[in-house]
Amino acid sequence: MVKEDDLKDAFAEWLTTTSLTPEMGTVAVRPTRHGERASGWSASALAGHLGAVLSAGGWSIDLENPQVEIGLVVNCRSGLIAWGVSHFSEPPRVGWKQRSPTQRPFFKPVSLDPRHARLMLNLVRSQGVILDPMCGTGGIGVEASLMGISSLSLDLDKEMVAGAKENFSWALDNGATVEAGLQVGDATELPNILDATILEEINGVCVDPPYGRNAWRSEEAGNLFIRVCASTRKVVGEGSYLVCMLPCEARDDEKIYGQSWSEICAAMEEVGWKVNDKWLIPVHASMVRVMVLARTA
Numbered sequence: 001m002v003k004e005d006d007l008k009d010a011f012a013e014w015l016t017t018t019s020l021t022p023e024m025g026t027v028a029v030r031p032t033r034h035g036e037r038a039s040g041w042s043a044s045a046l047a048g049h050l051g052a053v054l055s056a057g058g059w060s061i062d063l064e065n066p067q068v069e070i071g072l073v074v075n076c077r078s079g080l081i082a083w084g085v086s087h088f089s090e091p092p093r094v095g096w097k098q099r100s101p102t103q104r105p106f107f108k109p110v111s112l113d114p115r116h117a118r119l120m121l122n123l124v125r126s127q128g129v130i131l132d133p134m135c136g137t138g139g140i141g142v143e144a145s146l147m148g149i150s151s152l153s154l155d156l157d158k159e160m161v162a163g164a165k166e167n168f169s170w171a172l173d174n175g176a177t178v179e180a181g182l183q184v185g186d187a188t189e190l191p192n193i194l195d196a197t198i199l200e201e202i203n204g205v206c207v208d209p210p211y212g213r214n215a216w217r218s219e220e221a222g223n224l225f226i227r228v229c230a231s232t233r234k235v236v237g238e239g240s241y242l243v244c245m246l247p248c249e250a251r252d253d254e255k256i257y258g259q260s261w262s263e264i265c266a267a268m269e270e271v272g273w274k275v276n277d278k279w280l281i282p283v284h285a286s287m288v289r290v291m292v293l294a295r296t297a
């Protein structure tokens with residue numbers, strides 16, 4: 001469990017690095033818990049500690065209508081705590097809903113939620129080109145170009161690539177600042193099909209492999225995923241990150257593609273990716289997926 005004084009010190013230090021001042025008005029800390037509960041980990045109690053630091057610093061707390069809102073996210077299992085200023089909390093909420101995949105010219109049920117795409121891109125932390133080797137409708141490329149990140153997307157299915165192209169044009173008409181690259185291709189053959197000039201620039205990979213009804217227990221889907229891992233590893237530089245959204249059994253993130261989590265980690269490491277962490281991601285009422293972060297081994 002986190003020590004109250006350590007948390008307060010870290011938060012007070014962070015405040016000094018921001019332009020936030022009590023003169024900006026009232027403030028509230030909004031806690032959110034990710035994942036399962038754990039004893040000793042109360043997000044609202046932790047938010048209270050941050051509130052105490054703000055009060056001591058001269059801020060007025062207003063939980064109803066604050067001028068400044070600080071979001072606090074707590075993941076009990078991993079022990080991670082993060083905070084930052086919320087920019088999108090004021091109604092009417094604009095952004096995610098207006099950019100739902102159903103608003104794009106080409107939509108399929110597999111289209112990735114833009115929030116998940118953005119999370120993947122943030123985790124990859126690339127300064128260069130991000131590769132999405134199984135792009136479907138282009139959810140990751142759309143979000144990348146809106147974030148000003150260069151990307152290259154591929155899919156084996158020509159219909160998907162044609163649709164992703166329409167979505168990338170739509171993104172450019174809706175605030176994207178960077179054009180997304182796109183080509184038809186097999187994600188397991190990347191070293192043979194990518195242009196040599198792009199190879200030096202790719203330093204991050206986001207993979208959203210097929211997750212059909214039974215993909216979580218399918219050996220075939222598991223083999224494809226590992227082959228894609230092997231292929232991506234050959235086209236990225238040292239120190240690059242790989243983020244994937246994998247299917248899992250119900251809420252059991254210890255079972256992926258019918259294998260144990262340790263077997264998946266071992267298979268990924270064998271082809272050059274060392275797993276850092278994983279998180280359960282609720283997609284809708286009956287589906288949960290696992291986001292996996294890995295770095296070149």
Ligand SMILES: C[S@@+](CC[C@H](N)C(=O)[O-])C[C@H]1O[C@@H](n2cnc3c(N)ncnc32)[C@H](O)[C@@H]1O
Binds near residue numbers: 138188210
């Ligand atoms: C879950 S979907 C991706 C969804 C996508 N993130 C989106 O936002 O629409 C998986 C995609 O992988 C593609 N795929 C399957 N096998 C492939 C392969 N060997 N190489 C490239 N793409 C492949 C499928 O055609 C499908 O479009």
